Amino acid sequence: MPARHRERHRTQRIGWLRAAVLGANDGIVSTASLVLGVAAAHATHGSILVAGVAGLVAGAMSMATGEYVSVHSQADTEQAELKLERKELETDDQGEHxxxxxxxxxxGLDPALAQQVAEQLMAHDALGAHARDELGISATLSARPTLAALASAGSFAVGAVMPLLVVALAPHTSLIPLVSGTSLVFLxxxxxxAAYVGGARVMAGVMRVTFWGALAMGLTAGVGALLGTVA
Incomplete structure:
Protein backbone atom coordinates (compact mmCIF):
# COMPACT_ATOMS: atom_id res chain seq x y z
CA MET A 1 0.00 0.00 0.00
CA PRO A 2 1.52 3.37 -0.97
CA ALA A 3 2.28 5.82 1.80
CA ARG A 4 -0.38 8.42 2.35
CA HIS A 5 0.65 11.79 0.96
CA ARG A 6 -0.03 14.62 3.35
CA GLU A 7 0.18 18.11 1.95
CA ARG A 8 1.45 20.88 4.15
CA HIS A 9 0.25 24.38 3.39
CA ARG A 10 1.41 27.71 4.75
CA THR A 11 -2.18 28.66 5.56
CA GLN A 12 -2.08 26.11 8.38
CA ARG A 13 0.43 28.25 10.28
CA ILE A 14 -0.84 31.74 9.43
CA GLY A 15 -2.76 32.09 12.71
CA TRP A 16 0.05 31.33 15.13
CA LEU A 17 2.60 33.06 12.91
CA ARG A 18 0.61 36.28 12.85
CA ALA A 19 0.12 36.27 16.63
CA ALA A 20 3.78 35.50 17.36
CA VAL A 21 5.12 38.09 14.92
CA LEU A 22 2.75 40.82 16.07
CA GLY A 23 3.51 40.15 19.73
CA ALA A 24 7.30 40.08 19.32
CA ASN A 25 7.23 43.06 16.98
CA ASP A 26 5.20 45.08 19.48
CA GLY A 27 7.56 44.05 22.26
CA ILE A 28 10.64 45.25 20.39
CA VAL A 29 9.15 48.47 19.03
CA SER A 30 7.35 49.64 22.16
CA THR A 31 10.14 48.76 24.59
CA ALA A 32 12.94 50.13 22.42
CA SER A 33 10.93 53.30 21.77
CA LEU A 34 10.23 53.70 25.49
CA VAL A 35 13.84 53.35 26.60
CA LEU A 36 15.02 55.62 23.79
CA GLY A 37 12.52 58.28 24.78
CA VAL A 38 13.61 58.11 28.42
CA ALA A 39 17.29 58.07 27.43
CA ALA A 40 16.83 61.08 25.17
CA ALA A 41 15.39 62.95 28.16
CA HIS A 42 18.80 62.51 29.87
CA ALA A 43 17.64 59.97 32.48
CA THR A 44 20.12 57.84 34.38
CA HIS A 45 21.03 54.35 33.23
CA GLY A 46 19.13 52.82 36.14
CA SER A 47 16.01 54.85 35.41
CA ILE A 48 16.09 53.80 31.77
CA LEU A 49 16.31 50.13 32.71
CA VAL A 50 13.48 50.43 35.26
CA ALA A 51 11.29 52.15 32.67
CA GLY A 52 12.04 49.39 30.18
CA VAL A 53 11.19 46.59 32.63
CA ALA A 54 7.97 48.38 33.62
CA GLY A 55 7.13 48.73 29.94
CA LEU A 56 7.69 45.01 29.40
CA VAL A 57 5.35 44.02 32.23
CA ALA A 58 2.71 46.59 31.34
CA GLY A 59 2.87 45.75 27.64
CA ALA A 60 2.68 42.00 28.18
CA MET A 61 -0.32 42.37 30.49
CA SER A 62 -2.00 44.77 28.08
CA MET A 63 -1.49 42.33 25.20
CA ALA A 64 -2.79 39.41 27.29
CA THR A 65 -5.83 41.33 28.51
CA GLY A 66 -6.75 42.67 25.09
CA GLU A 67 -6.31 39.31 23.40
CA TYR A 68 -8.26 37.47 26.10
CA VAL A 69 -11.20 39.86 25.96
CA SER A 70 -11.23 39.88 22.15
CA VAL A 71 -10.96 36.12 21.71
CA HIS A 72 -13.38 35.44 24.57
CA SER A 73 -15.95 37.62 22.80
CA GLN A 74 -15.37 35.55 19.67
CA ALA A 75 -15.78 32.34 21.69
CA ASP A 76 -19.04 33.62 23.21
CA THR A 77 -20.34 34.43 19.73
CA GLU A 78 -19.37 30.98 18.46
CA GLN A 79 -21.13 29.28 21.35
CA ALA A 80 -24.27 31.35 20.81
CA GLU A 81 -24.27 30.48 17.10
CA LEU A 82 -23.80 26.77 17.86
CA LYS A 83 -26.63 26.86 20.41
CA LEU A 84 -28.94 28.42 17.81
CA GLU A 85 -27.85 25.90 15.18
CA ARG A 86 -28.45 23.00 17.56
CA LYS A 87 -31.98 24.26 18.21
CA GLU A 88 -32.67 24.62 14.49
CA LEU A 89 -31.50 21.05 13.89
CA GLU A 90 -33.93 19.83 16.54
CA THR A 91 -36.90 21.79 15.23
CA ASP A 92 -36.36 21.85 11.46
CA ASP A 93 -34.19 18.96 10.37
CA GLN A 94 -35.41 18.98 6.76
CA GLY A 95 -34.87 22.70 6.43
CA GLU A 96 -31.29 22.30 7.67
CA HIS A 97 -30.75 19.52 5.11
CA GLY A 108 -20.06 23.69 -7.46
CA LEU A 109 -21.63 20.29 -6.77
CA ASP A 110 -24.58 19.17 -8.85
CA PRO A 111 -27.86 19.05 -6.87
CA ALA A 112 -28.07 15.27 -6.56
CA LEU A 113 -24.50 14.92 -5.29
CA ALA A 114 -24.90 17.93 -3.01
CA GLN A 115 -27.97 16.36 -1.42
CA GLN A 116 -26.15 13.05 -0.97
CA VAL A 117 -23.14 14.76 0.63
CA ALA A 118 -25.40 16.76 2.95
CA GLU A 119 -27.28 13.63 4.04
CA GLN A 120 -24.12 11.65 4.76
CA LEU A 121 -22.39 14.46 6.64
CA MET A 122 -25.47 15.19 8.73
CA ALA A 123 -25.89 11.52 9.52
CA HIS A 124 -22.29 11.46 10.76
CA ASP A 125 -22.23 14.81 12.62
CA ALA A 126 -25.01 17.24 11.82
CA LEU A 127 -23.91 20.03 14.14
CA GLY A 128 -20.28 19.69 13.07
CA ALA A 129 -21.22 19.87 9.39
CA HIS A 130 -23.27 23.04 9.85
CA ALA A 131 -20.70 24.60 12.17
CA ARG A 132 -17.96 24.07 9.60
CA ASP A 133 -19.74 24.73 6.32
CA GLU A 134 -22.45 27.21 7.33
CA LEU A 135 -20.85 29.09 10.22
CA GLY A 136 -17.15 28.67 9.38
CA ILE A 137 -16.33 27.22 12.82
CA SER A 138 -13.94 24.27 13.08
CA ALA A 139 -11.88 22.66 15.82
CA THR A 140 -8.63 24.11 14.45
CA LEU A 141 -10.03 27.64 14.10
CA SER A 142 -12.22 27.88 17.20
CA ALA A 143 -11.40 30.60 19.70
CA ARG A 144 -9.20 29.74 22.70
CA PRO A 145 -9.01 32.85 24.91
CA THR A 146 -6.52 31.66 27.53
CA LEU A 147 -4.12 30.21 24.97
CA ALA A 148 -4.32 33.37 22.87
CA ALA A 149 -3.66 35.58 25.92
CA LEU A 150 -0.64 33.54 27.02
CA ALA A 151 0.77 33.43 23.50
CA SER A 152 0.42 37.20 23.04
CA ALA A 153 1.96 38.01 26.42
CA GLY A 154 4.79 35.54 25.89
CA SER A 155 5.69 36.74 22.40
CA PHE A 156 5.57 40.37 23.54
CA ALA A 157 7.87 39.59 26.47
CA VAL A 158 10.34 37.78 24.22
CA GLY A 159 10.47 40.77 21.90
CA ALA A 160 10.77 43.26 24.77
CA VAL A 161 13.65 41.36 26.38
CA MET A 162 15.86 41.97 23.33
CA PRO A 163 16.26 45.77 23.66
CA LEU A 164 16.32 45.44 27.47
CA LEU A 165 19.36 43.19 27.30
CA VAL A 166 21.10 45.79 25.19
CA VAL A 167 20.18 48.49 27.73
CA ALA A 168 21.55 46.38 30.57
CA LEU A 169 24.85 45.66 28.80
CA ALA A 170 25.50 48.85 26.83
CA PRO A 171 27.52 51.74 28.28
CA HIS A 172 25.38 54.77 29.03
CA THR A 173 27.15 56.98 26.50
CA SER A 174 26.42 54.57 23.64
CA LEU A 175 22.98 53.43 24.75
CA ILE A 176 20.87 55.29 22.18
CA PRO A 177 22.76 54.20 19.03
CA LEU A 178 23.19 50.63 20.29
CA VAL A 179 19.54 50.18 21.25
CA SER A 180 18.39 51.76 17.98
CA GLY A 181 20.74 49.71 15.80
CA THR A 182 20.22 46.34 17.46
CA SER A 183 16.44 46.82 17.64
CA LEU A 184 16.32 47.50 13.91
CA VAL A 185 18.39 44.36 13.33
CA PHE A 186 15.99 42.36 15.51
CA LEU A 187 13.02 43.78 13.62
CA ALA A 194 7.87 35.91 9.04
CA ALA A 195 7.91 36.61 5.30
CA TYR A 196 9.98 33.50 4.59
CA VAL A 197 7.77 31.19 6.65
CA GLY A 198 4.64 32.73 5.17
CA GLY A 199 5.94 32.42 1.61
CA ALA A 200 6.04 36.19 0.98
CA ARG A 201 8.92 38.31 -0.33
CA VAL A 202 11.61 38.48 2.35
CA MET A 203 12.95 41.94 1.47
CA ALA A 204 9.46 43.40 1.47
CA GLY A 205 8.87 42.04 4.96
CA VAL A 206 12.23 43.35 6.16
CA MET A 207 11.73 46.85 4.75
CA ARG A 208 8.17 47.15 6.01
CA VAL A 209 8.89 46.27 9.63
CA THR A 210 12.16 48.20 9.88
CA PHE A 211 10.64 51.36 8.40
CA TRP A 212 7.77 51.50 10.88
CA GLY A 213 10.01 50.47 13.75
CA ALA A 214 12.51 53.21 12.94
CA LEU A 215 9.70 55.75 12.65
CA ALA A 216 8.27 54.79 16.05
CA MET A 217 11.66 54.92 17.77
CA GLY A 218 12.59 58.20 16.10
CA LEU A 219 9.36 59.94 17.09
CA THR A 220 9.54 58.71 20.69
CA ALA A 221 13.18 59.73 21.04
CA GLY A 222 12.32 63.15 19.63
CA VAL A 223 9.53 63.62 22.16
CA GLY A 224 11.85 62.53 24.98
CA ALA A 225 14.56 64.96 23.88
CA LEU A 226 12.04 67.79 23.65
CA LEU A 227 10.60 67.11 27.10
CA GLY A 228 14.07 66.69 28.52
CA THR A 229 14.96 70.23 27.56
CA VAL A 230 11.72 71.61 29.01
CA ALA A 231 11.75 69.71 32.32
Missing amino acids: KELTAIYIGR AFLGGL
Missing part, protein backbone atom coordinates in the same frame (compact mmCIF):
# COMPACT_ATOMS: atom_id res chain seq x y z
CA LYS A 98 -31.89 21.87 2.36
CA GLU A 99 -29.70 24.67 3.70
CA LEU A 100 -26.59 22.49 3.70
CA THR A 101 -27.44 21.13 0.25
CA ALA A 102 -27.73 24.69 -1.09
CA ILE A 103 -24.31 25.52 0.33
CA TYR A 104 -22.71 22.61 -1.53
CA ILE A 105 -24.54 23.48 -4.74
CA GLY A 106 -23.17 27.00 -4.42
CA ARG A 107 -19.69 25.50 -4.16
CA ALA A 188 14.60 43.09 10.24
CA PHE A 189 15.28 39.47 11.22
CA LEU A 190 11.75 39.06 12.54
CA GLY A 191 10.17 40.59 9.45
CA GLY A 192 12.33 38.47 7.14
CA LEU A 193 11.61 35.28 9.06
Whole structure:
Protein backbone atom coordinates (compact mmCIF):
# COMPACT_ATOMS: atom_id res chain seq x y z
CA MET A 1 0.00 0.00 0.00
CA PRO A 2 1.52 3.37 -0.97
CA ALA A 3 2.28 5.82 1.80
CA ARG A 4 -0.38 8.42 2.35
CA HIS A 5 0.65 11.79 0.96
CA ARG A 6 -0.03 14.62 3.35
CA GLU A 7 0.18 18.11 1.95
CA ARG A 8 1.45 20.88 4.15
CA HIS A 9 0.25 24.38 3.39
CA ARG A 10 1.41 27.71 4.75
CA THR A 11 -2.18 28.66 5.56
CA GLN A 12 -2.08 26.11 8.38
CA ARG A 13 0.43 28.25 10.28
CA ILE A 14 -0.84 31.74 9.43
CA GLY A 15 -2.76 32.09 12.71
CA TRP A 16 0.05 31.33 15.13
CA LEU A 17 2.60 33.06 12.91
CA ARG A 18 0.61 36.28 12.85
CA ALA A 19 0.12 36.27 16.63
CA ALA A 20 3.78 35.50 17.36
CA VAL A 21 5.12 38.09 14.92
CA LEU A 22 2.75 40.82 16.07
CA GLY A 23 3.51 40.15 19.73
CA ALA A 24 7.30 40.08 19.32
CA ASN A 25 7.23 43.06 16.98
CA ASP A 26 5.20 45.08 19.48
CA GLY A 27 7.56 44.05 22.26
CA ILE A 28 10.64 45.25 20.39
CA VAL A 29 9.15 48.47 19.03
CA SER A 30 7.35 49.64 22.16
CA THR A 31 10.14 48.76 24.59
CA ALA A 32 12.94 50.13 22.42
CA SER A 33 10.93 53.30 21.77
CA LEU A 34 10.23 53.70 25.49
CA VAL A 35 13.84 53.35 26.60
CA LEU A 36 15.02 55.62 23.79
CA GLY A 37 12.52 58.28 24.78
CA VAL A 38 13.61 58.11 28.42
CA ALA A 39 17.29 58.07 27.43
CA ALA A 40 16.83 61.08 25.17
CA ALA A 41 15.39 62.95 28.16
CA HIS A 42 18.80 62.51 29.87
CA ALA A 43 17.64 59.97 32.48
CA THR A 44 20.12 57.84 34.38
CA HIS A 45 21.03 54.35 33.23
CA GLY A 46 19.13 52.82 36.14
CA SER A 47 16.01 54.85 35.41
CA ILE A 48 16.09 53.80 31.77
CA LEU A 49 16.31 50.13 32.71
CA VAL A 50 13.48 50.43 35.26
CA ALA A 51 11.29 52.15 32.67
CA GLY A 52 12.04 49.39 30.18
CA VAL A 53 11.19 46.59 32.63
CA ALA A 54 7.97 48.38 33.62
CA GLY A 55 7.13 48.73 29.94
CA LEU A 56 7.69 45.01 29.40
CA VAL A 57 5.35 44.02 32.23
CA ALA A 58 2.71 46.59 31.34
CA GLY A 59 2.87 45.75 27.64
CA ALA A 60 2.68 42.00 28.18
CA MET A 61 -0.32 42.37 30.49
CA SER A 62 -2.00 44.77 28.08
CA MET A 63 -1.49 42.33 25.20
CA ALA A 64 -2.79 39.41 27.29
CA THR A 65 -5.83 41.33 28.51
CA GLY A 66 -6.75 42.67 25.09
CA GLU A 67 -6.31 39.31 23.40
CA TYR A 68 -8.26 37.47 26.10
CA VAL A 69 -11.20 39.86 25.96
CA SER A 70 -11.23 39.88 22.15
CA VAL A 71 -10.96 36.12 21.71
CA HIS A 72 -13.38 35.44 24.57
CA SER A 73 -15.95 37.62 22.80
CA GLN A 74 -15.37 35.55 19.67
CA ALA A 75 -15.78 32.34 21.69
CA ASP A 76 -19.04 33.62 23.21
CA THR A 77 -20.34 34.43 19.73
CA GLU A 78 -19.37 30.98 18.46
CA GLN A 79 -21.13 29.28 21.35
CA ALA A 80 -24.27 31.35 20.81
CA GLU A 81 -24.27 30.48 17.10
CA LEU A 82 -23.80 26.77 17.86
CA LYS A 83 -26.63 26.86 20.41
CA LEU A 84 -28.94 28.42 17.81
CA GLU A 85 -27.85 25.90 15.18
CA ARG A 86 -28.45 23.00 17.56
CA LYS A 87 -31.98 24.26 18.21
CA GLU A 88 -32.67 24.62 14.49
CA LEU A 89 -31.50 21.05 13.89
CA GLU A 90 -33.93 19.83 16.54
CA THR A 91 -36.90 21.79 15.23
CA ASP A 92 -36.36 21.85 11.46
CA ASP A 93 -34.19 18.96 10.37
CA GLN A 94 -35.41 18.98 6.76
CA GLY A 95 -34.87 22.70 6.43
CA GLU A 96 -31.29 22.30 7.67
CA HIS A 97 -30.75 19.52 5.11
CA LYS A 98 -31.89 21.87 2.36
CA GLU A 99 -29.70 24.67 3.70
CA LEU A 100 -26.59 22.49 3.70
CA THR A 101 -27.44 21.13 0.25
CA ALA A 102 -27.73 24.69 -1.09
CA ILE A 103 -24.31 25.52 0.33
CA TYR A 104 -22.71 22.61 -1.53
CA ILE A 105 -24.54 23.48 -4.74
CA GLY A 106 -23.17 27.00 -4.42
CA ARG A 107 -19.69 25.50 -4.16
CA GLY A 108 -20.06 23.69 -7.46
CA LEU A 109 -21.63 20.29 -6.77
CA ASP A 110 -24.58 19.17 -8.85
CA PRO A 111 -27.86 19.05 -6.87
CA ALA A 112 -28.07 15.27 -6.56
CA LEU A 113 -24.50 14.92 -5.29
CA ALA A 114 -24.90 17.93 -3.01
CA GLN A 115 -27.97 16.36 -1.42
CA GLN A 116 -26.15 13.05 -0.97
CA VAL A 117 -23.14 14.76 0.63
CA ALA A 118 -25.40 16.76 2.95
CA GLU A 119 -27.28 13.63 4.04
CA GLN A 120 -24.12 11.65 4.76
CA LEU A 121 -22.39 14.46 6.64
CA MET A 122 -25.47 15.19 8.73
CA ALA A 123 -25.89 11.52 9.52
CA HIS A 124 -22.29 11.46 10.76
CA ASP A 125 -22.23 14.81 12.62
CA ALA A 126 -25.01 17.24 11.82
CA LEU A 127 -23.91 20.03 14.14
CA GLY A 128 -20.28 19.69 13.07
CA ALA A 129 -21.22 19.87 9.39
CA HIS A 130 -23.27 23.04 9.85
CA ALA A 131 -20.70 24.60 12.17
CA ARG A 132 -17.96 24.07 9.60
CA ASP A 133 -19.74 24.73 6.32
CA GLU A 134 -22.45 27.21 7.33
CA LEU A 135 -20.85 29.09 10.22
CA GLY A 136 -17.15 28.67 9.38
CA ILE A 137 -16.33 27.22 12.82
CA SER A 138 -13.94 24.27 13.08
CA ALA A 139 -11.88 22.66 15.82
CA THR A 140 -8.63 24.11 14.45
CA LEU A 141 -10.03 27.64 14.10
CA SER A 142 -12.22 27.88 17.20
CA ALA A 143 -11.40 30.60 19.70
CA ARG A 144 -9.20 29.74 22.70
CA PRO A 145 -9.01 32.85 24.91
CA THR A 146 -6.52 31.66 27.53
CA LEU A 147 -4.12 30.21 24.97
CA ALA A 148 -4.32 33.37 22.87
CA ALA A 149 -3.66 35.58 25.92
CA LEU A 150 -0.64 33.54 27.02
CA ALA A 151 0.77 33.43 23.50
CA SER A 152 0.42 37.20 23.04
CA ALA A 153 1.96 38.01 26.42
CA GLY A 154 4.79 35.54 25.89
CA SER A 155 5.69 36.74 22.40
CA PHE A 156 5.57 40.37 23.54
CA ALA A 157 7.87 39.59 26.47
CA VAL A 158 10.34 37.78 24.22
CA GLY A 159 10.47 40.77 21.90
CA ALA A 160 10.77 43.26 24.77
CA VAL A 161 13.65 41.36 26.38
CA MET A 162 15.86 41.97 23.33
CA PRO A 163 16.26 45.77 23.66
CA LEU A 164 16.32 45.44 27.47
CA LEU A 165 19.36 43.19 27.30
CA VAL A 166 21.10 45.79 25.19
CA VAL A 167 20.18 48.49 27.73
CA ALA A 168 21.55 46.38 30.57
CA LEU A 169 24.85 45.66 28.80
CA ALA A 170 25.50 48.85 26.83
CA PRO A 171 27.52 51.74 28.28
CA HIS A 172 25.38 54.77 29.03
CA THR A 173 27.15 56.98 26.50
CA SER A 174 26.42 54.57 23.64
CA LEU A 175 22.98 53.43 24.75
CA ILE A 176 20.87 55.29 22.18
CA PRO A 177 22.76 54.20 19.03
CA LEU A 178 23.19 50.63 20.29
CA VAL A 179 19.54 50.18 21.25
CA SER A 180 18.39 51.76 17.98
CA GLY A 181 20.74 49.71 15.80
CA THR A 182 20.22 46.34 17.46
CA SER A 183 16.44 46.82 17.64
CA LEU A 184 16.32 47.50 13.91
CA VAL A 185 18.39 44.36 13.33
CA PHE A 186 15.99 42.36 15.51
CA LEU A 187 13.02 43.78 13.62
CA ALA A 188 14.60 43.09 10.24
CA PHE A 189 15.28 39.47 11.22
CA LEU A 190 11.75 39.06 12.54
CA GLY A 191 10.17 40.59 9.45
CA GLY A 192 12.33 38.47 7.14
CA LEU A 193 11.61 35.28 9.06
CA ALA A 194 7.87 35.91 9.04
CA ALA A 195 7.91 36.61 5.30
CA TYR A 196 9.98 33.50 4.59
CA VAL A 197 7.77 31.19 6.65
CA GLY A 198 4.64 32.73 5.17
CA GLY A 199 5.94 32.42 1.61
CA ALA A 200 6.04 36.19 0.98
CA ARG A 201 8.92 38.31 -0.33
CA VAL A 202 11.61 38.48 2.35
CA MET A 203 12.95 41.94 1.47
CA ALA A 204 9.46 43.40 1.47
CA GLY A 205 8.87 42.04 4.96
CA VAL A 206 12.23 43.35 6.16
CA MET A 207 11.73 46.85 4.75
CA ARG A 208 8.17 47.15 6.01
CA VAL A 209 8.89 46.27 9.63
CA THR A 210 12.16 48.20 9.88
CA PHE A 211 10.64 51.36 8.40
CA TRP A 212 7.77 51.50 10.88
CA GLY A 213 10.01 50.47 13.75
CA ALA A 214 12.51 53.21 12.94
CA LEU A 215 9.70 55.75 12.65
CA ALA A 216 8.27 54.79 16.05
CA MET A 217 11.66 54.92 17.77
CA GLY A 218 12.59 58.20 16.10
CA LEU A 219 9.36 59.94 17.09
CA THR A 220 9.54 58.71 20.69
CA ALA A 221 13.18 59.73 21.04
CA GLY A 222 12.32 63.15 19.63
CA VAL A 223 9.53 63.62 22.16
CA GLY A 224 11.85 62.53 24.98
CA ALA A 225 14.56 64.96 23.88
CA LEU A 226 12.04 67.79 23.65
CA LEU A 227 10.60 67.11 27.10
CA GLY A 228 14.07 66.69 28.52
CA THR A 229 14.96 70.23 27.56
CA VAL A 230 11.72 71.61 29.01
CA ALA A 231 11.75 69.71 32.32
